[in-house]
Amino acid sequence: MASLEVHKERLAVLASQFKALLTSFLKTTQIFFYFLFFLPKKNIPEGSHQYELLKHAEATLGSGNLRMAVMLPDGEDLNEWVAVNTVDFFNQINMLYGTVTDFCTEEKCPIMSAGPKYEYHWADGTNIKKPIKCSAPKYIDYLMTWVQDQLDDETLFPSKIGVPFKKNFLNVAKTILKRLFRVYAHIYHQHFDSVMQLQEEAHLNTSFKHFIFFVQEFNLIDRKELVPLQELIEKLTTKDR
Numbered sequence: 001m002a003s004l005e006v007h008k009e010r011l012a013v014l015a016s017q018f019k020a021l022l023t024s025f026l027k028t029t030q031i032f033f034y035f036l037f038f039l040p041k042k043n044i045p046e047g048s049h050q051y052e053l054l055k056h057a058e059a060t061l062g063s064g065n066l067r068m069a070v071m072l073p074d075g076e077d078l079n080e081w082v083a084v085n086t087v088d089f090f091n092q093i094n095m096l097y098g099t100v101t102d103f104c105t106e107e108k109c110p111i112m113s114a115g116p117k118y119e120y121h122w123a124d125g126t127n128i129k130k131p132i133k134c135s136a137p138k139y140i141d142y143l144m145t146w147v148q149d150q151l152d153d154e155t156l157f158p159s160k161i162g163v164p165f166k167k168n169f170l171n172v173a174k175t176i177l178k179r180l181f182r183v184y185a186h187i188y189h190q191h192f193d194s195v196m197q198l199q200e201e202a203h204l205n206t207s208f209k210h211f212i213f214f215v216q217e218f219n220l221i222d223r224k225e226l227v228p229l230q231e232l233i234e235k236l237t238t239k240d241r
């Protein structure tokens with residue numbers, strides 16, 4: 001009897017060890033795939049001034065005061081501040097949309113919408129001049145590829161120290177942010193239930209709130225463009241400032 005008990009105990013220990021091993025293996029694989037798919041699409045090189053700015057933004061965000069966190073840090077260049085934050089928002093949106101891509105399909109989202117009242121047609125002004133009606137996944141693919149192309153353009157987003165920004169840089173950034181807003185709008189209107197299921201809503205809200213505070217601080221998106229999420233914006237910006 002005694003040896004049977006010992007045997008059982010050993011089995012239980014082995015089983016729990018195996019379970020722990022399996023869990024850690026699954027976690028590692030999960031992390032691996034997470035990084036494989038959601039690695040920031042645009043990297044700000046470590047050691048650069050822009051990297052310092054990004055770190056500054058992250059540190060002030062941690063203070064919880066978003067209005068303060070989005071302000072231009074003392075002595076910094078507005079263009080560079082807007083550039084670093086635009087890259088950061090692009091990476092965040094890329095990651096957030098990545099979590100709902102399984103639900104955002106040709107069948108489920110045949111049009112790019114933000115609720116029943118707003119529909120977007122894609123045009124980038126250069127390759128596609130006449131707006132085309134397409135599904136949401138297609139539209140967002142066009143949009144994110146277009147933004148990526150802008151961010152990778154060294155003449156628009158110079159990464160080297162001393163290379164100046166073009167005079168129209170803020171206009172370029174405004175167009176990028178205006179378009180990125182539509183991805184938030186689509187996620188909120190069409191995929192919020194999936195976001196809730198994935199328990200990503202806090203992440204989405206924090207990211208969107210930061211985005212809105214930032215564009216409000218520098219007046220980067222027209223009010224009329226923000227209408228599809230107006231109620232949410234009022235809720236998020238009046239609750240705590």
Ligand SMILES: [Zn+2]
Pocket residue numbers: 103104105108109136137186190191
């Ligand atoms: Zn969708």
